[in-house]
Amino acid sequence: MRDSASAPETAWAPAGGLADRLFETAERTPALPLLARRPGPDGADWEVRTAAEVRDEVLGLAKGLIAAGIAPGERVAIMARTRYEWTVFGYALWTVGAEAVPIHPASSRDQVAWMLRDAHCAAVLVEDERCVMTVGPVCASLPALRHVWQLDAGACAELTALGADVAAATVDSMRRIVLPEATAVVAYTSGTTGRPLGCALSHGALAAACDVLLDGWGGTAAPPGEQGAVLAFLPFSHVYGLMVQGLCVRGGLLMAHEPELTEAALASALRTFRPTCFYAVPSVLERIYKNFLRSAERAGRGALFERAAATARDFAEAQERRRLGTGPGPGLDLRMRHARYERSVYRRLRAALGGRVRRAASGGSPLSRELSLFFEGIGIHVHDGYGLTETAGGVTMQPLGREKSGTVGKALPGTEIRVAGDGEILVRGPSLFQGYVGAADATRAVLRDGWLATGDLGRLDDEGYVTVTGRKEDVIVTSGGTSVAPAALEQRLRTHPLVHQAVVVGDGRPCAGALITLDPESVTHWRAGLAPPDGDAGAREAHEENALREEIARAVAAANRAVSRAESIRVFSILPEPFDVARGLLTPSLDPRRAEIARVCAPEIDAMYAARSPRPGRTRPAGPTAGEDWEESDNVFVSRRRTR
Known part of the structure; x- marks a missing residue:
């Protein structure tokens, strides 16, 4: 490494x-x-x-x-x-x-x-x-x-x-x-943890970020x-x-x-x-995938879509192994299955995006490897990159012909990247900002000897590919001392068709918990497919709500497989309304404002932890060891909040 x-x-x-x-x-x-x-x-x-x-x-x-x-x-x-x-x-x-x-x-x-x-x-x-x-x-x-x-x-x-x-x-x-060094834009940070700071970006910095990308990747547009x-x-x-x-x-x-x-x-x-080219953030690409799935299910072709999606991911993964020199590429059977789905599925999916898109770019937050492989497999290669407001845009991109899904690529020409001892990503290059407007102390805190301390956590592999694992400020520490990086859990939760948004909480609590919002159209479609139980309307509603909680519990259990037992989500609450920009709960780039969400949703957070009872015959201990009883249980507990 x-x-x-x-x-x-x-x-x-x-x-x-x-x-x-x-x-x-x-x-x-x-x-x-x-x-x-x-x-x-x-x-x-x-x-x-x-x-x-x-x-x-x-x-x-x-x-x-x-x-x-x-x-x-x-x-x-x-x-x-x-x-x-x-x-x-x-x-x-x-x-x-x-x-x-x-x-x-x-x-x-x-x-x-x-x-x-x-x-x-x-x-x-x-x-x-x-x-x-x-x-x-x-x-x-x-x-x-x-x-x-x-x-x-x-x-x-x-x-x-x-x-x-x-x-x-x-x-x-x-x-x-x-002049190139003159300020062109004062772009305010997302303000996820406090007052937004105005990043002074020069004409030269904004031009550098664009021109380097155009020089290396412009031909793919x-x-x-x-x-x-x-x-x-x-x-x-x-x-x-x-x-x-x-x-x-x-x-x-x-x-x-x-x-x-x-x-x-x-x-x-x-x-x-x-x-011909599509620029998006991961949440948009996630929505597109879920729309593909929902449309297929409505047409009675859900199982066909699932098989085609699995084949697309397998095909893209085999192609990746070949271009990285670790495998021979897709075998004959896989190529034949892929060609069959190309005629019946993939070209229709591309047509929904206009029919001409062959390349896309994703930024704002890391794109899941599974989603990246899916789009590559249907014929739309997604270049996942990384950048910040303080870098006037991108500092990494997938190298052409050497793309590696699950990473954000390599440093752009002229840019240097380091990973500090605590895992923080440091960046130096021509697109760095001039400083925060009227905030010299804040500028000095992140600019050190020409290096920008990004506040992001990540790692570099032996070939120089960067993987972003989360934000330093987002790491949750439970009352038992367990550190939980929420990004991986949230990303996996959002892959479930019913889940629209997910925010992991739990700072100072016995365990990690999750606030979840649902996709209304997917829920409506899912409800329509439930077998109606005997009884009155109240019984049917209770049956639907119980089934919904069980389905979300399965999504949480699937997400937990990406982390250790101590880091797993033990409680969750389904919220009736999505987080949005208008209420100040999302940034303009659709990232969660965690502090504001924790403040606004404090009653729901308290309720979902209060709903968790100690095991029969055992009193939950107080103090730092309070999380032990939570982590020993194999159950995921749901708060009592109604979902509609």
């Missing part, structure tokens, strides 16, 4: 700001399709904007920003979903040397006030009236805030009209003096001779979404915007836009 790894240096040298590439592309290939959007939420047609048209819109907005008094170095917040205007407005800010402060539109009033105040924003662009209602009440407490613009009230047209008399040469001169097409739906308030935007603009890929994250909207956008 290695404790450090680095990739070869690149010849990449930063020059200018992020907006330069857009203007250069428009000059070189003005007719290149660059951005796409739908006129309505359900439309099948996409309006395509060429590089020249996007450049002209950016230029008009940049003039308006100058006329509005936005100066180089001033910060302007963008509080909107992933939509066309976000990209155009963001590039207008970078054109005049201003700094963008992305804010998720579902952020609470307190969160918005904190970020606007902490970043000393001069203006904020909000999406709609709901966002205005969030920002409006805090404006009086923000003396630096001079403008509030609303997209749905025509802000872009108003700014363009305002700047009609500003000369294009003025904009051009301002763009040309933006589409078949040779075709322009790559990417559906952007991840929030631009998160650095992963910003990286996808940068990859498309810098790489000349056609990018479509889908602001709605509902399953129906995403499925419609995939079918009609037909991307």
Whole structure:
């Protein structure tokens, strides 16, 4: 096992700001399709904007920003979903040397006030009236805030009209003096354990992360001779979404915007836009898999899908062994079974994603090996990578032709990775952030001699592949002293078709427990397949609830097989509502805010531990040894909370 790894240096040298590439592309290939959007939420047609048209819109907005008094170095917040205007407005800010402060539109009033105040924003662009209602009440407490613009009230047209008399040469001169080391974005961390911190990311850092990926992996975005097409739906308030935007603009890929994250909207956008490359987070890929399974079961083909999925994983695993030099590859029988399912199953699954996707990327959190193998087996190779807000995006990626599922790949060219003695991942490279805004002590705490202490735990294998095992801050210590890393347990729980979300708890408790939310559609389908018992409606409901608890208990038992007995989940509670961003329980990248979940769900957590009784004839001891009785039991106990 290695404790450090680095990739070869690149010849990449930063020059200018992020907006330069857009203007250069428009000059070189003005007719290149660059951005796409739908006129309505359900439309099948996409309006395509060429590089020249996007450049002209950016230029008009940049003039308006100058006329509005936005100066180089001033910060302007963008509080909107992933939509066309976000990209155009963001590039207008970078054109005049201003700094963008992305804010998720579902952020609470307190969160918005904190970020606007902490970043000393001069203006904020909000999406709609709901966002205005969030920002409006805090404006009086923000003396630096001079403008509030609303997209749905025509802000872009108003700014363009305002700047009609500003000369294009003025904009051009301002763009040309933006240096790579100038700050482009102040991206706030997820704030999972406290106040979010604003990461200052330079133009050069954001460009470096994108250009290294384009140099090594850009050719996989589409078949040779075709322009790559990417559906952007991840929030631009998160650095992963910003990286996808940068990859498309810098790489000349056609990018479509889908602001709605509902399953129906995403499925419609995939079918009609037909991307060639798919960027997602593991939770989205998990949902896609479960939708495949649910659709098959509704059509009476559930068993066929299960066999096809198992064959896909076996086939991909055999291919992996061949490319890593540890096996001969798929045998004749496996190849024949795979070919049969290709005709009857796999091509239909790819068609549900538009039919053109052959490569995908996953980030935000580690992707399970089983899910990665499944997608590779059906013909969509998922490149799992790793990065943070503080690294302006990715620092690892799967090497082409040497992909290893279950890892996040190797260090990108020019990047170095170490694993400290306590298992923490350390990173050094050209995409590191400049520091936390107004938080010098916090910056010094994570930047040490040029190395970033990521707060993530992981390991490096002998070939330099990185495996992320969790966050240091997420490790749970039970009252008996057992340390539990929740990520592996949560990941395995989410693979069950009925489980939507899972958060492991248990700090200071006798054992690990889990808060679980269910997938409503899967539960409805599952209930329909139950054999109805004799008796009245009350008896049927009790039968369904008992059967549901037993099914989730089996999911918990399956997850426990990934850990030691002392680390296993001994209690769980099924919650009636999912965790979401709007209630502050998830980050914009859909990671759980554990401290907030523990606070909001404290009654449920107390109840599920209280429901566990000592074994008959034995009194549970107090103090540090209290967990012993819990760990000796072979049962998994469910709290009494109703599930509907």
